Every structure is written in C-alpha cells, then in structure tokens.
Amino acid sequence: MSQNQFKHLAMGDIAKKAGVCMATVSRTLNNPDRVSEKTRNLVMKVVEDMGYIPNRLAASLRQGRSRNIAIMLPDITNPYFSPIVRTIEQISLARGYSVILKDTQDDPALERSFAEMVKTRQVDGIITNSQRIPFDVDPTQPLHEQLPPIVNASEFCDLEGIPKVGVDNVAIGKDAAEHLLGFGHSRIAVITGTSHILSSQQREKGFRTALLQAKVNFDEKLLYQGDYSCESGVAGVRAIMQLKDRPTAFFCFGDQVAIGALHALRELGYRVPEDVSVIGVDGIALSQYSAPPLTTVAQPLTLIGEHCATLLIDLIEGKQPEKLVHILPHQLLVRASTGPAPKL
Amino acid sequence: MSQNQFKHLAMGDIAKKAGVCMATVSRTLNNPDRVSEKTRNLVMKVVEDMGYIPNRLAASLRQGRSRNIAIMLPDITNPYFSPIVRTIEQISLARGYSVILKDTQDDPALERSFAEMVKTRQVDGIITNSQRIPFDVDPTQPLHEQLPPIVNASEFCDLEGIPKVGVDNVAIGKDAAEHLLGFGHSRIAVITGTSHILSSQQREKGFRTALLQAKVNFDEKLLYQGDYSCESGVAGVRAIMQLKDRPTAFFCFGDQVAIGALHALRELGYRVPEDVSVIGVDGIALSQYSAPPLTTVAQPLTLIGEHCATLLIDLIEGKQPEKLVHILPHQLLVRASTGPAPKL
DNA sequence: GCAAGCTAGGAAAACGATTTCCATTTAAGT
DNA sequence: ACTTAAATGGAAATCGTTTTCCTAGCTTGC
Structure with missing residues (x-):
C-alpha cells in the first residue's frame, strides 16, 4: 500500500519505477490487451504497490470528454424525480459516467447558465426536465449540428427531432x-x-377532450391553477369547496397535489371517496400510503430514467440510437380514493 | 455572436484575434484588475464577439482542483435528503462549485469506489451520509493529513476530529x-x-433512557427492527399489533416509517390518536399532510445542508473553520397523531 | 537627470494524462 | 533460411488553461 494515499503520484513515477515508459503504463491501464502479459503484470504490480490512481481531469482534457452528465430539474425535492434520478445515476455508473445535479427552480437564466457546462467541458451532455431548450437554435439548420447531446425528460419542448423521453400527458x-x-x-x-408548463396544459387538454366526448359540461369555476405542490392541492380544495355547486371529484395533476387535496378534504370533513373522489398523476412511492390510498395515473418512473440515461450516453458516444423519442406507457392504478359519485 | 456555439475556441484564438498573448486573456478573465482598462475592454469584446467560453477541465487540471464536490447518500429517493441536497446544491452554486450525486445503497464497496473521485481529482471534497469513512486512516497519525476535505452528514462515524453536521439522536x-x-x-x-446504523441505535438509546428515567418498563417484544422505509412501518405495525399485549403508541424512527405505520393502523381499524399514537422523526415535508398530520421530531434539514456545504467548501479552500462539529437543534412538532393514552 | 519602484504584458513552463508515429523485436508462413 | 506481418516499447506532441518569471516602459522623488 502507499505511504500517503493523497500524495500525488503521476504516471511518470509509475513508469520510472516499473522501468517502462508512460505510454506503456497508459496502455496497461486502458488497453490491457495491447501489452504483453509480462509487462502488464509488472506494471499492475507497481500501480498497486504505490497506490497509483490516474488523474481523470488530465485524461478528460486530452480526450475531450469529462464522462460527466448533468440533470437539470426545476425542483429536486419533488419526489416525482427521485426514482428517475436514481435510475439515471445507476445507469451512468454502469457506463462510467458521473451525474451532476442542478436545481433550476424553473428559471430560464439558471437553465442556460447550467447548460454552459457542456461548453466548458464539465459535462458531456444534459438531461433536462424543461420545455425550454437552453441553447440558441437556428430553425433553418439541422438540429443535431447545433445542439450538444441533450435529452428532454418528461417535459417536452416543441422542437422536432430533439430526443425525448416521457409519457403521453394528453392520454x-x-x-x-x-x-x-x-x-x-x-x-x-x-x-x-x-x-x-406543457405537461399541465396537455393533461388539461386530455381531460377536456374526455368530458367533451362524454358530453359532460365543464364548469370553468371548477378549475384551480396550481403548481404541482402539496400546498396548491390544499388551497385548491379550500377554494373550490366554497363554491355553491361543489364537485364530487378532484382531478389533481400530481400526486403531491392530490395528497394536499386529501388533507384539505379531511380537514373540511368530507369523506373520500364516499363524498368526494380524488385522483392523482405520477405514482410516487408515498401515494400508496395516503389516506385513503391514492388512485393515480402512474408514470413508469424507473423506465423513464433508464431511457433518459441510455439515450443520452448513446448520443454522447456517437452510437446512433434507433429511436429519439420514447413515449412510455402510463398505467391507471385504481386504489381507494375514487369511487362512485354520491347520489344527491 | 459566434457562428457555431459548439465549435471549439481556445484561448489562443482569442489572444491572436485581440493581438495579445494568452496570459493577458487569462488575466482579463480571472484577474481583471491586473490588466489595463484598454486591453481589458479589447479582450472582453473579442471574447464576447467570438462567444468564447474557457475550458474548465484545462483550468482544473492546471489548478489542481475541479470545483466539484460529491454527495454520497444511501438512498437518494428518501425524501429526508431532498432539502439537504437542494441546499447543498444552492450553496455550492453560489460558491462556484457543482454537485455530483452518488447513491451508495449503503454499500461500503461503492462508498469507497466513489470516494476515489477525490484521488482522481474529479471532486475536491465529499459530503457523506455514512458512518464509515471511505478511506484508510492510521489512528496514530493526525487525521487531517490523511483525509481529503470530507464532511460527515447526519450519520456520524466514531472518529474524533472529523467534520460533522447533524443532530443529537440520543436527545x-x-x-x-x-x-x-x-x-x-x-x-x-x-x-x-x-x-x-448509528442514528437508529442512538435514538433507541435515548428512548430507553427516557423510559428508564420514568421508571417505565420496556417490553422487548415491542421493538421491531425496521430500515427507515415505509414498508418497514407497515410490517412493524402488523407484527406488533398481533401481540396479546398491544402497545398504545408507536415511536417510528423516521417519518416514512411513521407514514407506513399510520397506513397499517388504518388498515387494521385503529384510530389515531384515539386508540394508538404515532410519532416520527425527521420532519419531511409530507409529514404534515398525513392522516392525521404526523407528530414528529423535526430536524433542521435546510440548516444541515447549509452547514455541510459551507464547512466542506471552507475546508477545500483552506479556510480553517472555527467549528468542525455542528450539532444542530431538533424540534418536536406536535401535530395530530399523538394524544393521551386510551383508558383501559 | 537619474535611480528606484511600478505596471502591463509577453514567453514559456507547468498540470498529467492520451495518442501518434516510429523503431525494434518477435512470430509466422513458405 | 528469408520475407512479411504482427506485436511491443519509446519519444514527443497534444489537450487548453494558469502561472511564474522577465522585460520594457513609465512614474515618482530627490
């Protein structure tokens, strides 16, 4: 073992000790098959004895890639993202990449400043959950020549041909x-x-379409503009349940919203689902432990993360992916928060 | 604006265009006062016109620091960590650092492999939520000479003198x-x-001490080994409520556990807090929306993140922090899940 | 008018790997 | 045994910055 694990050893030190040149050390470490077994063993022994670990910054500089990717999210405390981030991290690890996390607070300026990390070579690509592409694009030019490796996750921008992974929010x-x-x-x-935010607009569109098709009128007073937070669920219920004509069901555009809504309904003394039904969207882990367990349209969160990471890294490594757009299946999980409309 | 935002411009190109040497460009960008105003303006104009952005990898290599820090967590999907991570990210941003996120799954081997990132110069320091220090230390030698900048967050190792930020779990x-x-x-x-995990052992210790002091006997059958997950809360309640001598209260060592416990109690038909009280620990955001709202011992999550980031970056930058150990105040939030023990 | 002290800017050496281009050795085929 | 091909090792260029060291040129004070 090394005397001091943080004393800096350079490849030259190893080469000297082993009596070979630096190229040989480099090849041993990165292309072992291109070095004779004897030399390889010798070098590896010296490397281990001295506790040498190559400086990845130097390698990155020389190779022009950092082996880092960035994930930009509007709010990393939203549990919706947790499984996605975890999966991205796992896949990145397996493929030799590290993940840099950026909380954009949904701020375009921050998004753009984070996106510069690919110009500064800190990251090789970006996964972004924003409908804004943080680069200037000239619509008359081919897109892939103007953009670095980038994947649009869950929240889509309207650009054709940009890699996307998510669900069909209208559906x-x-x-x-x-x-x-x-x-x-x-x-x-x-x-x-x-x-x-587009996902919200699309869910609303799908909702309205369904009502229209069922020939059910939608009372605009029953629409409350939230922001995907628990608090907006609470506020929404409180506002809407003050109306004369109260609804018998709430469609919340996120599970956090729904959990807030359940809370407010309980507070106001309504029984769910006997008096009021509540349905959410996302399928976060905690939704099954709400009271009552939440009926929700679940997104395949792990799968989304998987596709994002794979797609981005393929893009970075120049493997042309077959599909640039992945619309993954959602699934209605019927639990206990929805039930028959009450008879009047 | 530049023609192609991803064509690579080096500092030399700017120098040539501006008719100065690279050193001057570098100085203009990093130490503006050391360049005459005339030259500075000239250089800045060229920089902006050409859309030049320096390669940070090269700067990092030369300077010997990456301006990245790593956070290692056993499970990034645990909402306990979200506010901590967000705060660390924000403070890092303000001080010019990026955050690399690592999910260790509580695996010592992964922890060690991630910790190598400081040897490879990918990160300048580490915040770890693990009681294991991922480096070999010789207890006879001074600690700070053996360790890179590292901060132990929430979960403490038993090493004296290692920087720590967290709460008093016994209390x-x-x-x-x-x-x-x-x-x-x-x-x-x-x-x-x-x-x-130490925090669990310490909470147990504090719990036992309190019972002892109150001269209340503790029935060992009422102890269920969980794992901080919702599921363990569910399983714990189911197991314990099968006993002949049932408890009138549950102390759950995490809010997720408590939420699982509330769920299971509801399922079994117990009323909270009339039949059974439940108290959690952590103070995650969702705990106030559980049914009933959860009484919990809240940790100052944002504050923890703040101290972690500040401490680590100070360490990295060689500013000797006044205090290496920060035990932050917790707070009992009495909500609706606890109440008087039922009369028999 | 001259030494001393400043300031601005240039040339070149780092940082520590990877990789190209050769030269040499070894192996294989006829 | 002789040619050709393959395998191996070395020297040096390269990635794109920062930083040290130095030289001119300018003040300033006496």
Whole structure:
C-alpha cells in the first residue's frame, strides 16, 4: 500500500519505477490487451504497490470528454424525480459516467447558465426536465449540428427531432377523466400543475377532450391553477369547496397535489371517496400510503430514467440510437380514493 | 455572436484575434484588475464577439482542483435528503462549485469506489451520509493529513476530529419518548431504522433512557427492527399489533416509517390518536399532510445542508473553520397523531 | 537627470494524462 | 533460411488553461 494515499503520484513515477515508459503504463491501464502479459503484470504490480490512481481531469482534457452528465430539474425535492434520478445515476455508473445535479427552480437564466457546462467541458451532455431548450437554435439548420447531446425528460419542448423521453400527458388526462366519468362523476374539479408548463396544459387538454366526448359540461369555476405542490392541492380544495355547486371529484395533476387535496378534504370533513373522489398523476412511492390510498395515473418512473440515461450516453458516444423519442406507457392504478359519485 | 456555439475556441484564438498573448486573456478573465482598462475592454469584446467560453477541465487540471464536490447518500429517493441536497446544491452554486450525486445503497464497496473521485481529482471534497469513512486512516497519525476535505452528514462515524453536521439522536429519542410518556403511554412500541446504523441505535438509546428515567418498563417484544422505509412501518405495525399485549403508541424512527405505520393502523381499524399514537422523526415535508398530520421530531434539514456545504467548501479552500462539529437543534412538532393514552 | 519602484504584458513552463508515429523485436508462413 | 506481418516499447506532441518569471516602459522623488 502507499505511504500517503493523497500524495500525488503521476504516471511518470509509475513508469520510472516499473522501468517502462508512460505510454506503456497508459496502455496497461486502458488497453490491457495491447501489452504483453509480462509487462502488464509488472506494471499492475507497481500501480498497486504505490497506490497509483490516474488523474481523470488530465485524461478528460486530452480526450475531450469529462464522462460527466448533468440533470437539470426545476425542483429536486419533488419526489416525482427521485426514482428517475436514481435510475439515471445507476445507469451512468454502469457506463462510467458521473451525474451532476442542478436545481433550476424553473428559471430560464439558471437553465442556460447550467447548460454552459457542456461548453466548458464539465459535462458531456444534459438531461433536462424543461420545455425550454437552453441553447440558441437556428430553425433553418439541422438540429443535431447545433445542439450538444441533450435529452428532454418528461417535459417536452416543441422542437422536432430533439430526443425525448416521457409519457403521453394528453392520454393521461383523458384516462383520469374517463375513470371518474365511469364512476358517474359529472362535476369534476381540476387542480392543475404550473400553468405555463406543457405537461399541465396537455393533461388539461386530455381531460377536456374526455368530458367533451362524454358530453359532460365543464364548469370553468371548477378549475384551480396550481403548481404541482402539496400546498396548491390544499388551497385548491379550500377554494373550490366554497363554491355553491361543489364537485364530487378532484382531478389533481400530481400526486403531491392530490395528497394536499386529501388533507384539505379531511380537514373540511368530507369523506373520500364516499363524498368526494380524488385522483392523482405520477405514482410516487408515498401515494400508496395516503389516506385513503391514492388512485393515480402512474408514470413508469424507473423506465423513464433508464431511457433518459441510455439515450443520452448513446448520443454522447456517437452510437446512433434507433429511436429519439420514447413515449412510455402510463398505467391507471385504481386504489381507494375514487369511487362512485354520491347520489344527491 | 459566434457562428457555431459548439465549435471549439481556445484561448489562443482569442489572444491572436485581440493581438495579445494568452496570459493577458487569462488575466482579463480571472484577474481583471491586473490588466489595463484598454486591453481589458479589447479582450472582453473579442471574447464576447467570438462567444468564447474557457475550458474548465484545462483550468482544473492546471489548478489542481475541479470545483466539484460529491454527495454520497444511501438512498437518494428518501425524501429526508431532498432539502439537504437542494441546499447543498444552492450553496455550492453560489460558491462556484457543482454537485455530483452518488447513491451508495449503503454499500461500503461503492462508498469507497466513489470516494476515489477525490484521488482522481474529479471532486475536491465529499459530503457523506455514512458512518464509515471511505478511506484508510492510521489512528496514530493526525487525521487531517490523511483525509481529503470530507464532511460527515447526519450519520456520524466514531472518529474524533472529523467534520460533522447533524443532530443529537440520543436527545431525539429521549424527546420523542418523553412526549409519549407525557401523554400517559406506558406500552410504547418502537420501529427502528436500519439496525447497524448509528442514528437508529442512538435514538433507541435515548428512548430507553427516557423510559428508564420514568421508571417505565420496556417490553422487548415491542421493538421491531425496521430500515427507515415505509414498508418497514407497515410490517412493524402488523407484527406488533398481533401481540396479546398491544402497545398504545408507536415511536417510528423516521417519518416514512411513521407514514407506513399510520397506513397499517388504518388498515387494521385503529384510530389515531384515539386508540394508538404515532410519532416520527425527521420532519419531511409530507409529514404534515398525513392522516392525521404526523407528530414528529423535526430536524433542521435546510440548516444541515447549509452547514455541510459551507464547512466542506471552507475546508477545500483552506479556510480553517472555527467549528468542525455542528450539532444542530431538533424540534418536536406536535401535530395530530399523538394524544393521551386510551383508558383501559 | 537619474535611480528606484511600478505596471502591463509577453514567453514559456507547468498540470498529467492520451495518442501518434516510429523503431525494434518477435512470430509466422513458405 | 528469408520475407512479411504482427506485436511491443519509446519519444514527443497534444489537450487548453494558469502561472511564474522577465522585460520594457513609465512614474515618482530627490
């Protein structure tokens, strides 16, 4: 073992000790087959004895890639992202990459400043959960020549041809609505996500489509603009339950929102699902432990992370992926927070 | 603006265009006062016109520091860590550092392999939530000469003199117990955290101490070994409520555990807090939206993150911090999941 | 008018790997 | 045995910065 594990050893030291040149050490470490077994063993022994570990910064500089990727999220405390991030981290690890986490607070300026990390060579690519692409693109030029490796996760920008991984939010909105309609609900309130965010707009669109198809009128007063937070679920319920014409069901555009809504309904003395049904979206882990367990349209979170990481790293490594856009299947999990509309 | 934002410009290109040498460009960018205003303006103009952004890998190599730090966590999906990570990220950003996230799955081998990142110069320091220090230390030698900048967060190792930020888990255990004892509970069940983990052992110790002091006997059958997960909360309740002599309260060593416990109690038809009280630890955001809202011993999560990041970066930058150990105050949040022990 | 002290800017040496290009040795095929 | 091909090792260029050391040129004070 080395005397001092933090004294800095350079490859030259190893080469000298082993009586070979640096190229040989480098080859031993990175292309072992290109070195004779005898030399390889010799070098490896010296490397281990001295506790040498190569400086990856130097390698990165020379090779022009850092083997880091960045994930940009609007709010890393949202449990929706946890399984996605974890999976991305795991896959990155397996493929030799590290993950740099960036909380953008949904701020375009921060997004752009983080995106510079690929220009500064700190990261080789970016996974972003933002509908804004943090680079200037000239729409008349081919996209892939203008952009570094980038994957749009869950939240899509409107650019054609940009790699995307996520779900069909219109369908999600529709499925949730149809589930409630199927239970006979006709006064359905909606607590949306952040209003300028596409996933929220699309879920709303799907919801409205379903109502239209079922020939159920939608009372605009039953729409509350939330922001995907628990608090907005609480506030939404409180506001809407003050109306004269109360709804018999809430469609919350996120599980956190739904958990807040359940809380507020309980506070106001409503029983779920006997008096009011609640459905969420996302399928976060805790949703199954709410009271009552939450009916929700679950997203395949692990799968999303898996596709994001694989896609991005393939892009970085120049492997042309077969598909650039992955719309993954969602799934309605019927639990106990939804039930038949109450008879009046 | 530059023609192609990803064509690689080196500092030499700027120097040539501006008719100065590279040193001057570098100085303009990093030590503006050491360059005359005239030259500075000239260089800055060229830099902006050409859209030049320096390669940070090269700078890092030369300077011997990456301006990255790593956070190692056993499970990044645990919402306990979210606010801590977010705060660390924010402070790091303000001080010019990026955060690399590593999920160790509580695996010593992974911890050690991640810790190598400081030897490879990928990161300048580490924040670790593990009681294992991922380096070999010789106890006869001074610690700071053997270790890179490292901060032990929430979960402490037993090494003297290692920087630590967290709470007093013995006191937390005691406070929780005393809260329940104060309500007249004398049969208190415990669902612990992961058994080999120090915070869990310390909470247990505090709990036992409080019972001892109150001269209340503890029935060992009421102790369930959990692992800080929701599932262990569910399993713990199911197991313990099968006993002949049932408890009137549960002390769960984490809010996730408590949320699982509430769920299981509901399933079994117990009312909380009328039949059974439940108290958690951590103070995660969602705990206030459980049914009923969870009484818990809250940790100052943001503050923990703040101290971790500040301490680590000070260490990295050679600023000798005044205090290496920060034990931060916890706070009992009395909500609705605890109440007087039922009369028999 | 001259030494001393400053300031601004240039040339070149680092940082520590990878990789290209050769020269040499070894192996294989006829 | 002789040619050709393959395998191996070495020297040096390279990645793109930062930083040290130095030289001019300018003040300033006496």
